[in-house]
């Protein structure tokens with residue numbers, strides 16, 4: 001085939017198989033196909049059937065970019081895979097609130113303007129025992145807002161052992177700097193005492209900040225002051241103690257501190273994520289003393305960092321489920337966390353039988369910077385290493401782990417309902433491999 005044998009865009013569009021396609025999209029697709037064909041001919045290759053290529057191009061353009069995937073990694077709160085899957089109750093609230101108008105900022109009783117911050121505050125107060133609560137877009141925003149509102153132009157004291165990077169380059173010291181507060185580091189990487197904070201307090205000090213160590217632990221010769229000891233120092237100097245908890249499990253999970261415990265120990269403000277062990281949508285929650293929460297609410301950044309109605313709806317649904325101890329397993333993250341090993345094994349055996357794989361013992365992880373050392377006994381179905389890529393690229397993408405020359409499909413992060421789908425994906429991957 002020669003370059004001059006290629007049809008024009010108009011000629012290509014006259015094919016009856018393209019007649020029903022939207023004109024502008026089809027022109028764009030046809031141009032792309034002809035460009036490619038030109039390059040192929042110049043490289044001495046033979047382009048395939050052009051109309052088929054245009055149809056494929058159109059199908060590709062219609063394919064959404066943000067897609068559901070099957071998480072077979074065994075990492076429960078996987079930041080790259082969207083963190084927490086939502087509970088049914090949360091999804092139902094999103095559909096109800098998002099599908100129409102809502103009283104987002106309307107006070108139904110008084111018939112006048114209301115505040116979006118009023119909807120979740122009562123639930124959050126009940127769940128944490130706090131005087132007041134505020135919800136923003138994520139926990140990084142919550143920390144930023146707290147420091148901007150309480151410490152702009154002044155000093156924040158923080159331990160050198162807590163100046164963490166959480167992932168994707170998100171570093172606590174950088175957030176602190178953006179808030180307009182300046183950082184006063186105390187202690188050493190492995191040991192910081194309450195007296196280190198006390199000695200650093202001066203006329204410019206505005207906040208004592210404690211940051212959950214999140215995704216790492218210092219083991220061995222290490223020391224961190226008890227929160228109660230830090231709270232005593234804060235009280236003596238009439239300074240607020242802000243505790244960035246990160247994960248914010250509302251119910252005790254391992255040694256993760258809950259917001260309620262942190263407040264009882266004397267923290268004045270506590271911040272945490274909505275989509276880690278809370279198991280809800282991406283959000284940042286701040287709970288604590290009413291006068292401090294009010295200062296955050298009044299700060300201009302609050303307007304820029306506030307959560308949208310879909311987030312609030314999903315968070316309200318999640319929190320309602322959390323109120324009922326018997327219903328908590330309806331929150332997928334908590335269900336996966338607490339599921340007995342035998343149930344996970346049964347799923348792995350079922351999958352192995354469907355695809356001719358082998359059951360292997362694995363270790364699942366909480367992820368999301370919570371309980372970094374916790375090893376959740378788990379089970380995977382092991383299949384050929386060569387399947388990892390086609391599984392990822394398939395119609396129902398499956399994300400797996402490759403270890404020791406095999407692809408492991410960890411069944412702690414898969415539901416019963418997803419196993420048949422994974423089996424179908426494995427069969428399709430073998431065809432494509």
Ligand SMILES: *Cc1c(COP(=O)(O)O)cnc(C)c1O
Pocket residue numbers: 138139140141143166211212213214215244245246247272273274283284368369
């Ligand atoms: C995860 C985490 C954050 C950031 O929370 P996002 O909701 O992801 O913004 C901040 N601080 C700590 C300690 C964390 O673990």
